[in-house]
Amino acid sequence: AQSVTQLGSHVSVSEGALVLLRCNYSSSVPPYLFWYVQYPNQGLQLLLKYTTGATLVKGINGFEAEFKKSETSFHLTKPSAHMSDAAEYFCAVPHRLAFGKGNQVVVIP
Amino acid sequence: GAVVSQHPSWVICKSGTSVKIECRSLDFQATTMFWYRQFPKQSLMLMATSNEGSKATYEQGVEKDKFLINHASLTLSTLTVTSAHPEDSSFYICSAIERGLRAGGRYNEQFFGPGTRLTVL
Numbered sequence: 001a002q003s004v005t006q007l008g009s010h011v012s013v014s015e016g017a018l019v020l021l022r023c024n025y026s027s028s029v030p031p032y033l034f035w036y037v038q039y040p041n042q043g044l045q046l047l048l049k050y051t052t053g054a055t056l057v058k059g060i061n062g063f064e065a066e067f068k069k070s071e072t073s074f075h076l077t078k079p080s081a082h083m084s085d086a087a088e089y090f091c092a093v094p095h096r097l098a099f100g101k102g103n104q105v106v107v108i109p
Numbered sequence: 110g111a112v113v114s115q116h117p118s119w120v121i122c123k124s125g126t127s128v129k130i131e132c133r134s135l136d137f138q139a140t141t142m143f144w145y146r147q148f149p150k151q152s153l154m155l156m157a158t159s160n161e162g163s164k165a166t167y168e169q170g171v172e173k174d175k176f177l178i179n180h181a182s183l184t185l186s187t188l189t190v191t192s193a194h195p196e197d198s199s200f201y202i203c204s205a206i207e208r209g210l211r212a213g214g215r216y217n218e219q220f221f222g223p224g225t226r227l228t229v230l
Contacts, residue, residue, distance in 0.1 A: 009150075034218075036221075041200070041224065041226060042223055042224060043115075043221040043222050043224045044202070045221070046218070049218065090152060090153070099153050101152045104150070
């Protein structure tokens with residue numbers, strides 16, 4: 001079964017610094033991969049997705065992720081963190097939408 | 110983009126009562142809807158998959174008699190928590206897949222509702 005792994009439940013980053021959230025997937029075939037963001041007491045919003053084609057995917061709010069088959073990874077990055085980026089981030093694969101455990105991002109002024 | 114709503118956004122009830130949560134796709138028809146449960150500071154756990162006009166498929170460990178799901182139309186699915194107890198307190202989120210897309214179509218992209226916070230006293 002497909003699954004995703006996110007390490008480091010809490011991630012603290014200084015405002016203006018690089019945001020890096022790691023996601024590794026396990027699957028025998030290249031999957032489709034999603035990153036979602038969840039703000040407090042809200043549902044999930046799609047940040048970006050990898051389906052086919054270009055492995056570097058750009059999403060909303062300045063986020064991007066790169067699909068690396070050789071590393072079975074789909075890490076999420078943003079060059080410069082903003083206070084509004086404080087939220088929970090989930091990596092997911094579409095089969096019954098298996099979610100990673102999530103990363104709580106805290107942005108330090 | 111596709112919009113999914115949930116009602117109510119939050120509810121407080123007494124132990125032993127039943128609570129109904131509605132999930133609606135506002136601008137598209139949803140063949141399939143999903144119900145998730147999320148505990149504080151944890152990830153989402155799929156509870157059941159709801160297909161219009163048929164019985165819901167529950168995940169292992171989810172009590173179907175406790176969590177009644179009805180998907181009566183292509184735009185509405187309801188989750189009823191029967192005889193609620195404090196341990197049922199949680200954040201419940203629904204999502205939907207647009208009708209007309211084959212299984213796996215649009216890469217199984219789901220559109221999420223804003224969630225319902227249930228507190229059972």
